Amino acid sequence: MESFANRYESKGKTFEPNAGHNNNTELLDHRSLGRNLGMMQQYKFFGSASFSQIQRSPLFSSLNSEDVSYFKEILGDKNVIEDEERLETANTDWMHKYKGSSKLMLLPKNTEEVSQILKYCDSRSLAVVPQGGNTGLVGGSVPVFDEVIINLSLMNKVLAFDEVSGILVCEAGCILENLATFLDTKGFIMPLDLGAKGSCHIGGNVSTNAGGLRLIRYGSLHGTVLGVEAVTANGNVLDMLGTLRKDNTGSEGSLGIVTKVSILTPPKLSSVNVAFIACNDYLSCQKILVEAKKNLGEILSAFEFLDNSSMDLVLNHLDGVRNPISSSDNFYILIETTGSDETHDREKLEAFLLKSLEKGLVSDGVIAQDINQASSFWRLREGITEALQKTGAFYKYDLSLPVEEIYNLVNDLRERLGDLANVMGYGHLGDGNLHLNISIAEYNEKVLGLIEPFVYEWTSKHRGSISAEHGLGVMKAEEIFYSKSPETVALMASIKKLLDPKGILNPYKVLPHSAFSP
Amino acid sequence: MESFANRYESKGKTFEPNAGHNNNTELLDHRSLGRNLGMMQQYKFFGSASFSQIQRSPLFSSLNSEDVSYFKEILGDKNVIEDEERLETANTDWMHKYKGSSKLMLLPKNTEEVSQILKYCDSRSLAVVPQGGNTGLVGGSVPVFDEVIINLSLMNKVLAFDEVSGILVCEAGCILENLATFLDTKGFIMPLDLGAKGSCHIGGNVSTNAGGLRLIRYGSLHGTVLGVEAVTANGNVLDMLGTLRKDNTGSEGSLGIVTKVSILTPPKLSSVNVAFIACNDYLSCQKILVEAKKNLGEILSAFEFLDNSSMDLVLNHLDGVRNPISSSDNFYILIETTGSDETHDREKLEAFLLKSLEKGLVSDGVIAQDINQASSFWRLREGITEALQKTGAFYKYDLSLPVEEIYNLVNDLRERLGDLANVMGYGHLGDGNLHLNISIAEYNEKVLGLIEPFVYEWTSKHRGSISAEHGLGVMKAEEIFYSKSPETVALMASIKKLLDPKGILNPYKVLPHSAFSP
Known part of the structure; x- marks a missing residue:
């Protein structure tokens, strides 16, 4: 067995210290990515068997020229978008899996404008979809039919930062990575990090309760978000900024539009x-997690796993990547530590790895010697979604399960699908969060029928969640009962009805159609 | 300047490792404490100028013998308490500041019984107050008039613990310290710790979103509570256990009764x-906080401060305490670190203190040499409330403010009150949370008139919260507008009305009377 250190030579990539562990090549604009890959196929709902049942609600009005004139009056001409190309992009999710037919995108510059837009839309029964970076994975951020798109990208200002408390107050349209860059100059970091950081907005992160790579260390946004300002369907501005309580995250834009975040x-x-x-x-893998939580304790900042199918996918489809472990094995784990003393941290990490080797838990391992190596290790984990897009078609599930059950689902599904598709498992093991990917040459209703509802039923049976961090969106709105009891869904629906009586905010999503039926 | 180490000799106290930093003498049953101190004075609302305005709602029924018979039928005779002495205790908060006149306490053994109780009370319009350890500081856990008390102390079972994920599922009536003791045997700790841990229930902690001593390290319960089971006013059981989202904490029993917690x-x-x-x-103090967050970073687990008035109070009123710093100064800070390597941690802490001394931020300091010394340091901070009770009368405020503003309020109030009362400031500086205490020989309406609304207005003006971690309860229900906008209060009231249309759950609390007026 070689020593951990010095096994991996630098590949000479540049690494931006303020961009965390991503190098620049990973900071893709996901919206352009799909187009580059030639994936602009004709729209179909491929993700779930039940989408074809969705009908446009007859209760919503259709946009007319008077509406457009009104919006131009309050927002100015240039922030009322009717241009077809821009609408095409805004109507399409970055996976090119969901596509709406909105004829209008509005770009408010401040909370007051968001309030005016919603007040008007509510009075006219015009449905809307709030949109941030449009990086969602469940079709939550694109229109399903002709909803008016309210895009918050112009609301991108940092409003305040307190260097004593570390509290940041900003507008909802700030891009996550820009906030990270801003904080870096002050000696702070964002408590969340995710692959889409170059495009995603903090407002979208908050309203979907995004998870990501640092959750094991800094906890969920439920804990770190201290307050929000949000606008409800009738245009009321709820100023809950600066309070110690966070009230409406996880609603995915269905209860109100988040305009500011603390x-x-x-x-x-x-x-x-x-x-x-x-x-x-x-x-x-499980035993290593338990040991890492005890022995690396306070410095552990990520614990990610991928199986050998995921590794092969990345090695086969991405350029310039290699497996730093010379002999291949069944599972790989990436462990990141973050601390205040380099000597202490390396001592802890090396001792931990040595102990894991001695116990026979680990077959081999390397510690990155510099930031370029660290970045190349992260590339293997973070490149999976990008590599997946090159395989043809794919189905993506985001499940929360008891850690000991996670891989049983991968094995069971693999057995069920046999040679029909390639099943891969990876994700945030430290948080009990499996990303289950199935790649296949082209979308296939028969295979989908074998996957769903099997995956949902399996997850529900093991008391998991079918939406660990991606949200429900349009993809899983009808599947909510796999994770939540009828009483809970009824409560969510009655709160939705209270805050948005006409249902204009992000319709067809999060909650099932039946929740609103008499 | 002496060295930090070895300056403080052990006082021979025993220290339970599994009880965190409290020694046994501090694990008081607060309910008996008041009585021991001879504080069973006749009941008055001393805490706020506006209590005398509260009237019993004519919409609620009065308890009759048929009601009692029904409860005996579903709960069994021995869990339906009419005994005067037991009711006296349950009607009185531990500060002996608030007192109700309930004639009945119910002790359900499981969720189904809680559901049956609420369904019946809702149909009969009988108001109820959910009660855990009754350790609240704002009168939230005692009846205001004749509400039926639903005490969850019999629902005290641990239901599951997963050693891989660290997820604990338990009934709401579990005492916080018992959970800590249970977890200690598994190699885990509770993510919150507070002075009342020997009595307070986890259900009460969750429904008030309790803060406490470990918040700086492990974050608020918003982040660590993963799910709850709760019963709404109509008896519906909401099973939201095991989900990744927490929906109803902070409602102080006004939206539903929490029955299980994950x-x-x-x-x-x-x-x-x-x-x-x-x-x-x-x-x-502020500069030391910033330095501690950077240099102790991952191991910092508490940062508490007290001023010299608080120190004098403790030294004058508690037995067996002494100031470990030989020369007195204006402010004292307790810093706790928790990590996985004793050598690394002491090295970091000593280097940090040395640096702070060299920079002139610190005038003197000691590091505890053993668990007894650590315990005696904590005793100075945690003994403040106990010492306060020996002064006669006191007013307690729990405020969240920008860190730089915290002590300006203490100074401003001190100037305003002059010789009339003794003003003390202490609290969780790391979380921007001031506990402002005013001690006085006896309760005095004139002094109260000088304190309120001054303290609330001052806090509101500096965009603070008048309820950082104690909740609003009955004490501050009418003052909510100092911290929350009218739109937010209206939203809270409409959610309350949705979940509890007759308003039977913990009435007169959290929300102001006006929120329910037409």
Whole structure:
């Protein structure tokens, strides 16, 4: 067995310290990505068997020229978008899986304008869809039919930052990575990080309660978001900024539009280390997690796993990547530590890996010697979604399960599908969050019928959640009962009805059609 | 300047490792404490100028013998309490500041019984007050008039614990300290800790979104509580356990009764260190906080401050305490670190203190050499409330403010009151949370008139919260507008009305009377 250190030579990539562990090549604009890959196929709902049942609600009005004139009056001509090309992009999700037919996108510049837009739309029964970076994975951020798109990208100002408390107050349209860059200059970091950071908006992160890569260390947005300002369907502005309580996250734009966010940011610590290790069986992965939480405790900042199918996918489809472990194995784990003392942290990480080797939990492992190596390790984990897009068609599930059950689902589905498709498992093991991907040459209703509702039923049976961090959106609105009891869904629907009586806010999403039936 | 180490000799107290930093003498049953101190004075609302305006709602029925018979039928005779002495205790808050006149306390054994009780009370328009350990500080857990008390102390079972994920599922009536003791055997800790842990229930902690001593490290319950089961006013059971989203904390029993809780617990780390330091001015306290967050980063687990008035109070009123700093100063800070490596942690803490001394931020400091010393340092901070009770009368405020403003309020109030009362400031500086205490020989309406609404107005003006972690209860229900906008209060009221149309759940609390007026 070689030593952990110095096994991986630098590949000479540049690495922006303020961009966390992503290098620049990963900061894709997802919206352009799909087009580059030639994926602008004709629209169909491929993600779920039940979409064809959705009908446009006859209760909503259709847009007319008077509406457009009104919006131009309050927003100015240039922020009322009717241009076909721009609408095409805004109507399409970045996977090119969901596509709406909105004829209008509005770009408000401030909360007052959001309020005026909603007040008008509510009075006219015009349905709307709030849109941030449009990086969602469940069709939550694009119109289903002709909803008016309210895009918050012009509301992108940092309003305040307190260096004593680390509290950041900003507008909802701030791009996550821009906030990270801003904070870096102050010696702080954002408490969340995710692959889409180059495009996604903090407002979208908050209203979907996004998870991501740092959750194991800094917890969910439920804990770090301290307050929001939001506008409800009737145009009322709810100023809950600066309070200690967060009231409406996770509503995915269906209860109100988040316009400002107050969030607690952790100080930036000087020492970041990344290890990449291989192990033979899933039980060992679990044991390594338990040991890492105890022995790396306070410095553990990520614990991500991928199986060998995911590794092969990345190695086969992305340029310039390689497996840092010389001999391939069944599972790989990426461990990141973040702390204030480089010597202490490396000592802890090396001792931990040595102990894991001695116990036979780990078959091999390397510690990144510099930021370029660290970045190349992260590339293997974060490149999976990009590689997946090159395979043809794919189905993506985002499940929360008891850690010990996670890989049983992958095995069961693999057995069920046999040679029909390639099943891959990876994700945030430290948070019990599996990303289950199925790649296939082209979309196929028969295969989809084998996957769904099997995956949902399996997850429900093991008391998991079918929406760990991606949300429900349009993809899983009808499947909510797999994760939530009828009483809970009824409560959610009655709160929705209270806040948005006409149902104009992001319709057809989050809640099933039946929740609103008499 | 002496060295930090070895300055404080052990006082031979026993210290339970599994009880965190409290020693046993601090684990008081608060309900008996007041009585021991001879504080069973005749009931008055002393806390706020507006209580005398509260009238019993004519919409509620009065309890009759048929009601009692029904409850005995479903709960069994022994869990339907009419005994005067037991009711006296349950009607009185532990400060002996609030007192109701309930004639009945119910002790359900499971969720189904809670559901049956509420369904019946709702149909009969009988008002209820949910009660846990009755350790609240704002009169939220005692009846205001004759509400039926629903005490959850029999629902005290741990239901599941997963050693891989650290997720604990338990009934709402579990005492916080018992959970901590249980977790200690598994190598985990509770993510919150507070002075009342020997009595308070986890259900009460969750429904008030309790803060406490570990918030700076593990975040608020908004982040760590993963799910709840709750019963709404009509008896509906909402099973939201095991989901990744937490929906109804902070409602203080006014939206439903929490019956089960799922909570993420951090692993227990082996090394705990406590330092006690003195500094001359409040600006230095702030600078020390910023430095501690950067240099102790990942191991910082508490940052508490007290002013010299608070220190004098404790030294004068509690037995067996002493100031570990030989020369007195204007401010004291307690810093706790928790990590996985004793050598690394002490190295970091000592380097940090040395640096702070060199920079002139700290005038003197000591590091506890063993668990007894650590306990004695904590005793100075945690003993303040107990010492306060021996002064005669007191007014307590719990405010959230920008850190730089915190002590300006103490100074401004001190100037305003002059010789009339003793003003003390202490609290969770790391979380921007001031506990403002005013002690006085006896309750005095004139002094109260000088304190309120001054304190609320001052806090509101500086965009603080008048309820950082104690809740609103009956004490501050009418003052909610100092922290929340009319639109937010209206939204809270409409959600309350949706979930509890007759308003039977914990009436007269959290929301102002006006919120329900036409």
